[in-house]
Amino acid sequence: MTAWHLRDFEPEDLEAAVLLDQRSTTTSESPVFAMADVVAALNGRHPAVVAVVGGGLVGSAVSRIEVDRAWVVRLALDPQWRDQGLGSALLSALEHRLTMLGVRKVRALLPANETGSQAFVNSGFVRRDGLTLFEKTETVTAQTATLLQDLGGSIPAAGLWEAVAGMQAEKSLIERRIVLPLSQPEQAHGHGVQPPRAVMLFGPPGTGKTTFAKAVASRLAWPFVELFPSRLATTDGGLPAGIRLAFDQLSRLERVVVFIDEIEEIAAAREGGTSSSIGVVNELLKSLVAFRDEPGRLLVCATNSVRSLDSAFMRHGRFDFVLPVGPPDEEARMAMWAHHLRSAQSSEVDVRALSLASDGLTPADIAHAARTVAQEVFECSIDSGQRCRGTTDDYLRVIGATRPTVTQQMRADFLDDITTASRL
Incomplete structure (x- = not known):
């Protein structure tokens, strides 16, 4: 007679199951199925079995069914009850429940030497070596995707940074000054480095300023939004209102690279300008101040004529770096x-x-x-x-x-x- 009692998982077991999971692991590798996946399977009433000794939870096996197939998303064992056949017993009980529900194939994916590995072998599971797990964490939520669509933004394809041919001097400068502090903010903060919030790229037309802006977004794996002054000007209230609305929407994104090309069209020197052009520059300056207050965002402006920009717009504290992008060597x-x-x-x-x-x-x-x-x-x-x-x-x-x-x-x-x- 075994010392444990096997039964179906009950909702009141959840807290004890989470604590057991923390005690169970025998490897530093993260599990393929995160605890959130396990909890979702439990809350979804997928088959799960627990082992109880003296009222305490000492083992659990949790599955997730997909039509006629199932994954064992967690096999957890109390350290004091390893190597006593408990893992095999849990799997046997779980398999019985899965079979009754029409499951014909059961799979598990574990880090090497994780708790319960031998139990799977003992239970007749065939080990397949030589497989490689590929996974990717999407950085954009559904809400962010909707907002990006409204703004005309996108998620740049991976590899754009590596695809920029030549221009190694410019790439090295941008990598060190911009990308590294933004991608490693904690390490930057530890050295007293403030991640940049706004960067100006200047140089003749056709030198690749837009390409660099998109490549930076790709390198950071951040959403990319290009603001077009002509489109913003169609907003009720004109260009100032369009700028205000766009930056208000951008503030709802957790991370974003914002690009404005030919910024001289809306941020030219105000001396001798019309009242409307002065209003545009003033609104842009206010938006830039608010934009800089939030982490996880970068404004990249590009100009063919840096000398024509308003002096207040180019003042220290507005743009962290003003970088030249010229014809290739x-x-x-x-x-x-x-x-x-x-x-x-x-x-x-x-x-x-x-x-x-x-x-x-x-x-x-x-x-x-x-x-x-x-x-x-x-x-x-x-x-x-x-x-x-x-x-x-x-x-x-x-x-x-x-x-x-x-x-x-x-x-x-x-x-x-x-x-x-x-x-x-």
Whole structure:
């Protein structure tokens, strides 16, 4: 006769079952099914069995049924009752109940050497080694997803940061100044580092400021919302009301990267401006102050003309960093061309020659040239019925015909702005 009594789980057993679970584990690895999953199965009245000795709970086995299959989401044993056959007895009783409900396959997924592992083997379960568990915690709730939809936001795809070709100097600066303090806030706080709340990216058009903003959101695994001044201006009350409403909605998100491109359109210097433009800047300044008070959020603004922005808007305390993003250097251009050539399956092209020839071109210019050659090669393949491939001469010809987005004057202004406006 066994020393324990087996019976079905009852709601009043819940507290004791939770305490037993805390005593039961024999590994530092987190269980595959969290305690919340176990409680949900118990509250959902899925089959569960407990073992009682002298009125105290010494073992439990909890399942979750999915049609004709079931998972054993927890097998917990009091340390004093291990290696006495209790685990096997609990599983046998649980299997009987599952079989009566039409279950034909029972599975369990445990960390290595966890409590009850031998009981599964003794009960006839087949151990399958060589499996890898993949899991992902979604960072967005249903409420957040609805709010993001209203704001026109999204969850950036994973890997955008790694996909940014070249621009290693800019990536390193953004990684260290922005991403690290936000992704490791406790460690940053321990060193007296305040995670940034607002960042200004400046540089000529087409240099990848928008790409960097989205990549930062992807790197942090935070939602991304881009605010368009033209859309905000359609709000009742005009642009100031649109800004106020948008930032009020954004305050309901736990984490978010907010991006405003060409911020000079709404935050230009107020000297000589109209009363309406002054009102827009004032509203934006008020919204920025409130935005900075909440953790877990980052405002990224981008401008092609940092010198045209209102001085109060650029004051210390508004933006933590003012970072230049300019045309790519030779190493970055080589990385970009290598990326485009891989996509086009053009492996015999002289990448260095393309990099040297495209000095002064922006990432957008380089992408345009690569697409042009790809289109030509595609049409050649269709017309000839054979696989055509772009040559170095093809790319050099198209590069030579590409008009640079950044003029010499823009480049000179940008270099001056690095000296006068950068805040690294």
